[in-house]
Each structure stands twice: as structure tokens, then as C-alpha cells.
Amino acid sequence: MCGIVGVISQAPVNQLIYDALLLLQHRGQDAAGIVTMQGNKCFMHKARGMVRDVFRTRNMRALPGTVGLGQVRYPTAGNAYNEEEAQPFYVNAPFGLVLVHNGNLTNAHALKKELFDIDRRHINTESDTEVLINVVAHELERVARDLPLTPEAVFKAVSAVHKRIKGSYAVIALIAGHGLLAFRDPHGIRPLCFGQSADGEFMVASESVALEGTGHKLTRDVAPGEALFIDTQGRVHTQQCAENPMLNPCMFEFVYLARPDSVMDGISVYQARLNMGETLAQRLISTMPPSDIDVVIPIPESSRPSAMQLAHKIGKPYREGFVKNRYVGRTFIMPGQGARKKSVRQKLNAIGLEFKGRNVLLVDDSIVRGTTSKEIVQMAREAGANKVYLASAAPPVRFPNVYGIDMPTKEELIAHGRSIEEVRQYIGADALIYQDVDAMKRVVAALKPGLSGFEASCFDGNYITGDVSAEDFATMREQRQSQAEEEDGPARTRLALQSGQEP
Ligand SMILES: O=P(O)(O)OC[C@H]1O[C@H](OP(=O)(O)OP(=O)(O)O)[C@H](O)[C@@H]1O
Numbered sequence: 001m002c003g004i005v006g007v008i009s010q011a012p013v014n015q016l017i018y019d020a021l022l023l024l025q026h027r028g029q030d031a032a033g034i035v036t037m038q039g040n041k042c043f044m045h046k047a048r049g050m051v052r053d054v055f056r057t058r059n060m061r062a063l064p065g066t067v068g069l070g071q072v073r074y075p076t077a078g079n080a081y082n083e084e085e086a087q088p089f090y091v092n093a094p095f096g097l098v099l100v101h102n103g104n105l106t107n108a109h110a111l112k113k114e115l116f117d118i119d120r121r122h123i124n125t126e127s128d129t130e131v132l133i134n135v136v137a138h139e140l141e142r143v144a145r146d147l148p149l150t151p152e153a154v155f156k157a158v159s160a161v162h163k164r165i166k167g168s169y170a171v172i173a174l175i176a177g178h179g180l181l182a183f184r185d186p187h188g189i190r191p192l193c194f195g196q197s198a199d200g201e202f203m204v205a206s207e208s209v210a211l212e213g214t215g216h217k218l219t220r221d222v223a224p225g226e227a228l229f230i231d232t233q234g235r236v237h238t239q240q241c242a243e244n245p246m247l248n249p250c251m252f253e254f255v256y257l258a259r260p261d262s263v264m265d266g267i268s269v270y271q272a273r274l275n276m277g278e279t280l281a282q283r284l285i286s287t288m289p290p291s292d293i294d295v296v297i298p299i300p301e302s303s304r305p306s307a308m309q310l311a312h313k314i315g316k317p318y319r320e321g322f323v324k325n326r327y328v329g330r331t332f333i334m335p336g337q338g339a340r341k342k343s344v345r346q347k348l349n350a351i352g353l354e355f356k357g358r359n360v361l362l363v364d365d366s367i368v369r370g371t372t373s374k375e376i377v378q379m380a381r382e383a384g385a386n387k388v389y390l391a392s393a394a395p396p397v398r399f400p401n402v403y404g405i406d407m408p409t410k411e412e413l414i415a416h417g418r419s420i421e422e423v424r425q426y427i428g429a430d431a432l433i434y435q436d437v438d439a440m441k442r443v444v445a446a447l448k449p450g451l452s453g454f455e456a457s458c459f460d461g462n463y464i465t466g467d468v469s470a471e472d473f474a475t476m477r478e479q480r481q482s483q484a485e486e487e488d489g490p491a492r493t494r495l496a497l498q499s500g501q502e503p
């Protein structure tokens with residue numbers, strides 16, 4: 001899950017894209033990039049780090065033009081430390097193409113070979129986005145033999161791209177001299193929406209919060225398989241380019257990834273989290289007597305709406321027992337387990353008086369590697385809690401994700417191959433209550449009548465695209481494992497340096 005944005009305007013777009021990226025920062029913390037176009041010339045700046053660190057005044061001044069793209073990266077292929085894999089990507093033919101991507105291609109390894117052997121294109125990084133831009137470029141080149149490049153020709157190229165690439169992808173691209181192109185995979189796994197400002201400026205973005213926060217009104221979500229082409233005159237063309245489109249948005253967006261104030265595919269993320277809290281409360285009531293609980297405490301940040309609703313439902317006080325250091329980013333999307341582990345304590349601190357002598361129910365949105373919960377339960381005990389219960393608004397995460405969340409190996413998941421009792425023991429809680437998978441799907445689906453279902457593979461092991469082979473899984477797993485080893489080293493060094501220790 002990265003954050004992507006594209007703008008087509010009459011006015012300079014550099015500051016606007018920067019502002020939208022800040023609103024999408026929670027979707028990627030490892031690298032950021034902006035590309036703008038003035039006439040047919042591209043201007044790009046991208047680097048490792050958060051938006052505020054990547055763009056200095058001199059970088060912003062060097063991004064002129066009235067159309068542009070931006071991205072914040074959370075890598076799912078390649079390496080968090082490789083600046084060349086930061087987005088946007090650029091290829092010079094046909095026309096000059098720049099592209100940003102949120103998602104993960106499950107056949108990137110096979111495509112890389114095909115691009116070299118058949119299309120005669122060289123891929124220089126481990127990023128699946130570099131593969132993707134080259135497939136798009138190749139297919140555009142095929143339809144661009146007769147000029148001018150019509151919207152029909154662009155849509156024909158997108159149809160061909162859908163046939164070649166597998167996995168999840170929300171994409172925004174600029175075709176020099178022609179316009180802005182956006183498209184979404186045929187299952188609509190990763191989000192993408194668009195809207196307009198009062199003066200007609202167009203914005204396409206991962207989440208509605210980026211539109212709202214920059215003065216744009218949400219028009220609608222890009223439909224699964226649909227392509228949107230806005231030409232240089234500002235005319236909007238749309239077409240369905242996939243054969244069997246179906247809406248199966250990623251459930252983890254509603255659990256954790258997205259901002260609660262976003263509306264995705266017509267579902268309020270906040271309401272989805274409240275509903276999860278409500279059904280978790282029912283589950284809790286059927287598991288243990290709520291009278292054993294003195295207080296409900298959320299594990300900030302993402303669990304707050306669910307925890308609040310759960311507390312309301314069981315009639316117990318909701319208290320903020322942990323303070324979050326707002327200058328430490330999200331733990332789960334940090335590269336390297338060493339960094340993740342250390343940052344939990346840097347990020348959260350307990351307020352003793354909310355814990356002392358009480359039976360506390362801690363609520364988190366999800367337990368993935370167990371990094372957060374293990375530390376937090378310990379912190380609650382150190383703060384004087386009597387009993388420490390833990391509830392997760394999401395079901396056990398037992399299966400790897402290959403659609404844009406960086407958990408490609410099942411061994412790293414705390415609930416994989418363990419019973420709930422074994423997870424409870426590992427975490428050290430006095431009781432552990434998990435959400436039920438079907439209940440979760442039901443209460444979120446209730447917010448969107450007619451929805452085909454969710455991409456919820458990390459919970460139910462059902463890979464919605466139905467085309468991920470055992471070899472694909474093995475290749476992705478192998479690649480991510482070796483990248484994780486590379487990432488762990490620098491992450492540890494950076495943390496050690498920050499705290500003045502020997503790396
Ligand atoms: O079991 P784990 O592997 O620790 O992963 C799950 C935790 O990570 C996330 O928090 P994070 O700190 O990333 O972000 P948040 O502040 O938005 O809750 C999530 O909300 C859980 O707390």
C-alpha cells in the first residue's frame with residue numbers, strides 16, 4: 001500500500017501534490033517522489049524518506065508545470081533502501097511516460113524475463129513498478145503507430161496491460177503531450193478515486209482524504225478494471241478495459257491501512273472500524289464476562305474507533321492509557337523487524353494511573369507479527385495493571401499477502417501455525433479475543449450493498465485473483481526474504497545511531 005496522486009490543472013501543481021502526499025503519508029514512509037510536466041518536459045525529484053524530508057525549497061522550485069504525479073512508498077518488491085526504486089518511474093518512449101503505482105504484481109518475475117526476451121526491454125531494479133511501466137510503454141507503443149493517440153487507442157493499450165499483468169495495481173501515469181491516465185486492477189484490490197476542485201482542476205488519488213484535504217470534491221472511485229484518461233484539454237474519457245471486472249477491495253485497508261476519514265468504494269473507513277468494534281464486542285461477550293473488565297484502552301492509533309465502539313457496547317469506560325509520540329511513524333510499515341520492535345517503545349508510553357490495579361482490556365485493530373501486542377501487554381503490566389486482556393478487531397492473520405502489504409512469508413505471522421491459546425501465551429495476555437472472519441466481512445459489506453466480496457487473503461487464505469501459482473508464491477517469498485535481510489541491517493544501524501549506541 002503506497003499512496004499515489006495525480007493532478008491536471010491550469011495552475012502550478014508542485015505544492016498541491018506535496019500537500020496531497022502529506023495527506024497520504026500514512027500509506028508509505030520509506031520514499032517519496034514528485035514528477036511535474038511543463039510542455040513536454042518532465043521534472044522529477046524522488047528520494048528515500050518522508051515527504052517533509054525529501055522535498056526542500058530548492059527541490060520544490062525545480063518542479064514547474066501544471067500536471068504532475070506523486071507517490072509515497074512502502075515497498076513490497078525490491079528494497080526500501082534503493083533510491084532507484086522510489087517512484088515515479090520514467091521511460092522515454094513512447095512520447096515520455098511517467099508512472100506511479102500502488103499494489104504488487106504477482107507475475108513480475110515472469111514478466112521481467114518476457115520483457116527482455118520478447119519485448120527487448122531491460123529492467124534495472126527489483127521493483128515490480130519498473131516492470132509495470134515497461135509493459136504499459138510497450139502496449140502504448142503498439143497502439144501509437146497511428147497518430148494522434150486517441151483515447152480509444154489508450155484504452156486498447158490498458159486492455160492489453162490487464163491481460164499481461166497479474167496481482168493488484170492502482171496506477172496513475174502521464175503521457176507527455178497527451179494527458180493523464182489512471183487505471184485500477186480488475187478486482188479493485190487497491191483503492192483509487194478522483195474528483196475536481198471548484199475551478200475544474202482534476203485530482204486522482206489513493207484515498208478521498210487527499211482530495212478533501214486539498215479542496216477537491218470526490219466525484220467517485222475508479223471502477224475495477226476501468227481506465228480514466230484526461231487529455232491536455234481537460235476532457236475526461238473513461239472506459240471499462242477488463243473482461244470480468246469485480247469489486248473485491250482489500251479488507252486490510254479498512255482494518256488498518258487507510259485513514260479513518262477516507263471513504264473507499266463507498267464505504268466509510270471510520271464506520272467500518274466502528275462496525276468491527278461492535279461485532280468484536282459481541283464476540284467478547286460470548287467469550288468472557290465483561291464484568292471482569294474495568295476499562296477499555298485502545299492501542300493507538302488505528303484501533304481507536306473499534307475500541308471506542310466496543311467499550312460503548314459492553315458498557316465499560318473507554319480511556320486513553322497510552323500516549324503516542326507523534327513524531328514516530330507507523331511501526332508496521334517500517335522496513336526491518338529490528339526497527340519495528342524498537343519503535344513500539346519509542347512510540348507508545350503508558351499513563352500509570354489508567355492501569356494501576358485495574359483489569360484492562362487492550363484493543364488493537366490487528367495482530368500481525370505480534371511485535372506491538374507483546375510489548376504493549378508488558379508495558380501494561382509494568383504500569384501496574386492487575387489483569388491484561390487483549391482483543392483484536394481483525395481475525396488472526398495467518399496467510400501471506402501478495403497484493404501490496406509487505407507480509408509475504410507465513411512464518412513471520414504470529415498466528416500462523418499457532419492456536420489462539422499459543423498466541424496468547426506468546427503475547428503474555430491473560431485472555432485473547434479475536435474477531436471472527438465472517439462477522440468482519442458481513443459488517444463491512446453491510447456498508448456497501450451489492451459488493452462482490454473482499455480481498456481478505458491474509459485472514460482466509462483465499463487469493464481473489466485465482467492465478468497465483470505455487471511458483472509465484474515461492475519466488476516472491478524468496479525475494480522478500482533476501483530483501484528483508486538487507487533491510488534489517490541498515491534499519492538496525494540507523495536506530496543505533498539515533499540512540500547514540502554502537503550499531
Ligand atoms: O502485530 P504487529 O506486527 O505489531 O502489527 C500490528 C500493529 O501494527 C499497526 O500499528 P502501527 O504502529 O503500524 O500504526 P498505527 O499507529 O496506525 O496503529 C497496527 O495498528 C497494529 O498495532
Ligand SMILES: NC(=O)CC[C@H](N)C(=O)O
Nearest residue numbers: 001002075076077102103
Ligand atoms: N505498497 C505498494 O503499493 C508498493 C508498490 C511497489 N510494489 C513497490 O514496491 O514500490
Ligand SMILES: [Mg+2]
Nearest residue numbers: 299300301302
Ligand atoms: Mg497500531
